[in-house]
Amino acid sequence: MAAALVLAQLRAQATDADTVPPLGLVYLTDHYAEHAQAILDHLGAELPQVTDWVGAVGVGICASGVEYWDEPALTVMLCDVAPERFRVFNGVAPLSATQSADGFEAQTALVHADPAIPDLDELVRELAERTLGHYLFGGLVASRAGSLQVARSSRGAVAGQGRCAAEGLFQGGLSGVAFGPDVGIVSRVTQGVRPVGSARRVTAADGPLVLALDGEPALDVLLHDLALPSHDLPAIVARLRQVLVGLQAPPAAAATPRPGRVPLRLGDDVLVRHIVGLDPAQRAFLVADHVAPGTLLTLCERHVQAARADLVRICAEIRDALGADEEALRAPVEASARVAGAVYVSCNGRGGGHFGAPSAELQIIRQALGEVPLVGFFAAGEIAHHRVYGYTGVLTVFVAD
Known part of the structure; x- marks a missing residue:
């Protein structure tokens, strides 16, 4: 039923039935963990044009203006990015340290990682060095179902690596999607202390x-x-x-x-x-x-007022980076026209009612940026630049062409 409702909403927003974005970001709470493979297969069957899927399972997830904390929930965002402008990677098919055979080079990457893997900090730094911008954004995946990640690529599984890569679900390690230099992003880190x-x-x-x-x-x-x-x-x-x-x-x-x-x-x-x-x-x-x-x-x-003020600050910085004029700064809907979509990764310690009311953290972002498509999750540690943070939020927006 959750998948059916998501699909209905996506189809209602589609402007052209013949063109479906090739990349899907999917996040689900651990209430649906045992059904993750079935949900992913169902979404893939209903949206066959979406060839690549990336995401994770968490205790809490978020969408535009709302968070779902410790309850059954599923959120999906389709990204209209040409296949030659992104690459899905995982432990079976890692991100290349050099330009791929077809000329793809990573500028940045959305990353999901297992907090329990050895030498995590070193692995994050090494992965950042494989991008031209030396910049990652994402978080450490933790739930009652472990570190369950989605990384299904249209490029298929590596020979001899079994069913895991083809099915697209991974337990542990690092996975995500890298974006090329022609995919514009603006990303900021907000502290919660x-x-x-x-x-x-x-x-x-x-x-x-x-x-x-x-x-x-x-x-x-x-x-x-x-x-x-x-x-x-x-x-x-x-x-x-x-x-x-x-x-x-x-x-x-x-x-x-x-x-x-x-x-x-x-x-x-x-x-x-x-x-x-x-x-x-x-x-x-x-x-x-x-x-x-x-x-x-x-x-x-930790301090709620300081966290709220700092979240407002990074939203203002993002609007400034998008080149919004003074009139647009007073009317967030104008600034939101420059945002194609957003990913927000926040700390598990910030979720729930920490900001004073349910979904208050996401409402701050909506008020500052306007009605922009947004998905994300609550993490056991946040990834930005080449570092692993704590008690922070990482807000990343995709800039419209």
Whole structure:
């Protein structure tokens, strides 16, 4: 029934029955996970002109102006992109590091990845290097059904690789679709946290263990900046459950950050990670990532108003990048005429009522960009540039030719 309703809506929007876009993006919640293959086969049979399908299964998915969180849901967007302008890839047929035999070169790529695969950060960076723009957008797929991904290509399966590639469903690994240089996109990252302390330079670290900040024992600096008494362990643990760290690689010619200066917001060069442990013996603490000496570390916390404001900011930046004039900025419908479609990947921690009401996050985007076709999902980590983020949203729009 869900597939039938989606098909009816797509057909109602079709302007020419003889031309159907060749690429479909499909996202479904894990309530439909056991039926994913049947849904994909049904969509393919009903829309035979759509030769390639890409997508994922998640706890939550989104469409234009609405999110579906922990309920049965299916969303599909058809992309009118010529076959020579995109390539579907997966673990069986990976994205080529060089120009393909038919001359295709990837400028950017929509990526779905398994959060449990080893060396994930390195694999994401390597994949980004296979694109001319060194830019990816997407997220880590996580649901109660595992990391189930859709990547069905009209170019067929690699010989000897079995049924998986032909059927188009993959469990784990990386998959997605790469776009050529003549497919225009504008993409931005929005943070979901606000700083609660000044930037500190990591002066000693051992992997995830932060030993010193600005030359002082890291744990002592952490407790000082949060105004926590060193003797009250329950209070420390309770507060640190609410605190995250923003990690930023130092600029090539960076000066030592001035003490006491708290940034107004964290940019997309900051990776937000959890504090996962304390080491009182070494006066150190652990974070959920490798930390190199010289990294700038900022204490931060999730904050609804900051997240809303930053989402509005990136929507305004996208409108500016599309060349909207002042009149169009006051009338989002004018700016939306330049947008052919959009993909939004948001953190699982932002889904549901985090923004104050159901679908409030998607309503902000609709209000800012107007009625543009949009699909996406809620991820266990967001991918943008060549990095894996947390507590962020990645909004990518396709620019109309």
